[in-house]
Amino acid sequence: xQKLLLTLFLLTAGVSATFAGSGGPDxxxxxxxxxxxxxxxxxxxxDITTIGTQIFGLGDDNVAGPFGFISGFQFYWYTTEQIWVGxxxxxxxxxxxxxxxxxxxxSTVAPNNFLAVMMxxxxxxxxxxxxxxxxxxxxxxxxxSWINAPFxxxxxxxxxxxxxxxxxxxxxxxITYNYQGQSGITNANDITIGIENVSGGVGLQHSKNIYPxxxxxxxxxxxxxxxxxxxDGGVNWNMDEGNGGVFVNKNxxxxxxxxxxxxxxxxxxxxxxxSSVSFLGVSAVTNTGAVSALTPGGDSLISFSxxxxxxxxxxxxxxxxxxxxxxxxxxxNNTLQTKIxxxxxTSPAVVFDYSDGGLNGTGLSWSGGSxxxxxxxxxxxxxxxxxxxxxxxxxxxxxxxxxxxxxxDNGPNGGPGTLLDSTFAAPASIVMGGYSTIxxxxxxxxxxxxxxxxxxxxxxGADLTLARDTDLPISYRAMEYLGGSWASYRARSTExxxxxxxxxxxxxxxxxxxxxxxxxxxxxINTPTSPQVVVKNIGNLVNNVTAISYRFAGLPAVNExxxxxxxxxxxxxxxxxxxxxxxxxxxxxxxxxWVSMNGDITRTNDTICMQIxxxxxxSVSENALNPIKLYPNPAYxxxxxxxxxxxxxxxxxxxxxxxxxxxxxxxxxxxTYELTLEGLPTGLFQYVLxxxxxxxxxxxxxxxx
Numbered sequence: 001x002q003k004l005l006l007t008l009f010l011l012t013a014g015v016s017a018t019f020a021g022s023g024g025p026d027x028x029x030x031x032x033x034x035x036x037x038x039x040x041x042x043x044x045x046x047d048i049t050t051i052g053t054q055i056f057g058l059g060d061d062n063v064a065g066p067f068g069f070i071s072g073f074q075f076y077w078y079t080t081e082q083i084w085v086g087x088x089x090x091x092x093x094x095x096x097x098x099x100x101x102x103x104x105x106x107s108t109v110a111p112n113n114f115l116a117v118m119m120x121x122x123x124x125x126x127x128x129x130x131x132x133x134x135x136x137x138x139x140x141x142x143x144x145s146w147i148n149a150p151f152x153x154x155x156x157x158x159x160x161x162x163x164x165x166x167x168x169x170x171x172x173x174x175i176t177y178n179y180q181g182q183s184g185i186t187n188a189n190d191i192t193i194g195i196e197n198v199s200g201g202v203g204l205q206h207s208k209n210i211y212p213x214x215x216x217x218x219x220x221x222x223x224x225x226x227x228x229x230x231x232d233g234g235v236n237w238n239m240d241e242g243n244g245g246v247f248v249n250k251n252x253x254x255x256x257x258x259x260x261x262x263x264x265x266x267x268x269x270x271x272x273x274x275s276s277v278s279f280l281g282v283s284a285v286t287n288t289g290a291v292s293a294l295t296p297g298g299d300s301l302i303s304f305s306x307x308x309x310x311x312x313x314x315x316x317x318x319x320x321x322x323x324x325x326x327x328x329x330x331x332x333n334n335t336l337q338t339k340i341x342x343x344x345x346t347s348p349a350v351v352f353d354y355s356d357g358g359l360n361g362t363g364l365s366w367s368g369g370s371x372x373x374x375x376x377x378x379x380x381x382x383x384x385x386x387x388x389x390x391x392x393x394x395x396x397x398x399x400x401x402x403x404x405x406x407x408x409d410n411g412p413n414g415g416p417g418t419l420l421d422s423t424f425a426a427p428a429s430i431v432m433g434g435y436s437t438i439x440x441x442x443x444x445x446x447x448x449x450x451x452x453x454x455x456x457x458x459x460x461g462a463d464l465t466l467a468r469d470t471d472l473p474i475s476y477r478a479m480e481y482l483g484g485s486w487a488s489y490r491a492r493s494t495e496x497x498x499x500x501x502x503x504x505x506x507x508x509x510x511x512x513x514x515x516x517x518x519x520x521x522x523x524x525i526n527t528p529t530s531p532q533v534v535v536k537n538i539g540n541l542v543n544n545v546t547a548i549s550y551r552f553a554g555l556p557a558v559n560e561x562x563x564x565x566x567x568x569x570x571x572x573x574x575x576x577x578x579x580x581x582x583x584x585x586x587x588x589x590x591x592x593x594w595v596s597m598n599g600d601i602t603r604t605n606d607t608i609c610m611q612i613x614x615x616x617x618x619s620v621s622e623n624a625l626n627p628i629k630l631y632p633n634p635a636y637x638x639x640x641x642x643x644x645x646x647x648x649x650x651x652x653x654x655x656x657x658x659x660x661x662x663x664x665x666x667x668x669x670x671x672t673y674e675l676t677l678e679g680l681p682t683g684l685f686q687y688v689l690x691x692x693x694x695x696x697x698x699x700x701x702x703x704x705x
Contacts, residue, residue, distance in 0.1 A: 029223025052136035059485025077265030106203030160184010173222035232264035234333030245475030310342035353500025372481035378451035392498035528580035553589025
């Protein structure tokens, strides 16, 4: 479907023409022959409707994918890793959405890197249409079929029916197009059949504006000998795969990244990389780097040492350029601009909008309505509470409303999934000459991580125009929504729209007990051991007083406080308990450690439990290694401890055989100490003496009087 700003043409008669029987070679060496040509292919329709996998999500002017089933197919000098199936009768190797007017092959004007099987203005998903698509992989053969796909029609919705397929053979690297049935006409006879490489500088066009004949096969042959040398290095992306715009926080350092790739079939060496970020034309930070070597198809990720600390909120332009490649075939990909938007995370109304808020020319409206524009947004902070939409409508001649929606990114391949909010913007709420702010119906939409999709959706037949922004840099994030299907916006590399959301940082306290350093799970210990843990503040507020505790095998809990208690958001602290873990008997049990903080929003990450064994039988007891002597033992009312040559200070603890602490004293090790047993029941006890450098333990018996 074409945009309203394009002139629509309706034809009343088809175009008949006679195909040539063969063609090529192109600059790389590809040739083609059809089934009427000697030594050409035999027409053999490969029915995969009962054995293949149906492709869902196709609509009007969109793509489905990516699919990984294509991995390893040789196309020109590179191998493909994934593929997108276009509703308009093509396979794409780079995810671009191709819509009318369709290109003449070859053309360096993006999009490139596709197989135009029957590239024309087709439509899926229309009521009454039985259009389907399937794919099937077996051995070295990959097949994609379009079944009963009609042409789009502005009046009737669709017309005609077309059934065709492409078969890729990994073994001989051939590409075969089969046409089983064709009827109907398309706008301006706009049909392209052929292949085009990643740069658009090389391609082989079979035909243009000619309807394929039923029962015809066209086979593209990979050259037997490749002499074409493709020297091509480029900037693959900045900041984010796909070169999508990113949001960062004002006054917070952000790491700048770029990915350099060898797009050709020749090795590259000594690539120079320079990158700068500017704000309103003034340089904010510069970086340089180098890539020593890249094999064909290889890439290199560079994280620059100089960080960006945005002092102002607004749009920053990151520009990365490579140099030093002799004979580079595609200089156009040597420089890449990327949009970085800094926001003030402390504001009660943070705006996530990829535009600069300025109008450029006419806006966008979809012919016949029922279209939309969407964006993927990854907030610069979490949790983010989404409060309102904002949009700039240029015209609204029919005085109608529109729908605004938020989707989770839990759909296939990270696409739009669960609907999180749907709000109708009534005509009275839409203002002209500025942004309209529309509150969400869901007043508790909080994003804890990842991202989300937003959608502006026109009602059917409405004359509503969304303002556009063509100022560089562009976000590459725009998506289009037609017939209930999502796709990359056809002009996403040149246009943004004045559409976004308002959010605020949802303030939370949240501590996490990350891991236990000692003891280790399943271990056996035989000396008093102080548990050591790592605690992290995963909230966005400084934590308040934090209690930390542990319990072993049902013994009384040990409770302490973490000091200092000013752990900043994102920071961690290693904490060692002052009271060691000890047990008077051999015991295997659960050691649980937990943190407690007032207002902690998530309790499930506060506790770690593990099984350990405390084996007192293997600990140091009253033997030659223990200098302490007790007498008398057994004793009735008091016992004398002789510390021998021990000096300094110590802590003496007395436990019953269930591990209950009965006595604790701080003392000076100055020869002997008299420990009173008054008030203790008769029975066996364990003493533990902790000095500055060691632990000593033994047993004593309180006798009956």
